[in-house]
Amino acid sequence: MHISKSALAILIFFNIVVLLGQLWPEGAPPFAKWVNIFFLAANLGLLIYMLKNHQPQRPECEKSEIIFGKNLKIK
Numbered sequence: 236m237h238i239s240k241s242a243l244a245i246l247i248f249f250n251i252v253v254l255l256g257q258l259w260p261e262g263a264p265p266f267a268k269w270v271n272i273f274f275l276a277a278n279l280g281l282l283i284y285m286l287k288n289h290q291p292q293r294p295e296c297e298k299s300e301i302i303f304g305k306n307l308k309i310k
Contacts, residue, residue, distance in 0.1 A: 238281070246281065249274040 253274050256263040264270075 238285075242281075246274070246277055249277070 249270060252267075252270050256267045256271070
C-alpha cells in the first residue's frame with residue numbers, strides 16, 4: 236500500500252487548518268466549514284482505502300526465535 240507524499244501533505248495541511256479553527260474560532264476563515272467537511276471526508280476515504288488494501292506483514296521466523304535470538308549470526 237502506497238500513499239503519495241503529496242496526498243499526506245494535503246491532509247496534514249488541512250489537519251492544521253482544522254485544528255487552528257478549533258483552537259482559535261474567531262480567526263477561522265469563512266470557508267472553514269468546507270475545510271472541515273473536506274478534511275473529514277478525505278480522512279474517511281483514506282482509512283477505508285487503507286483497510287481495503289491492507290497486506291499483513293508476516294515475519295520470516297517465529298516470534299520465539301526473535302525473542303531468544305536463535306537466528307543471530309555471530310561472526
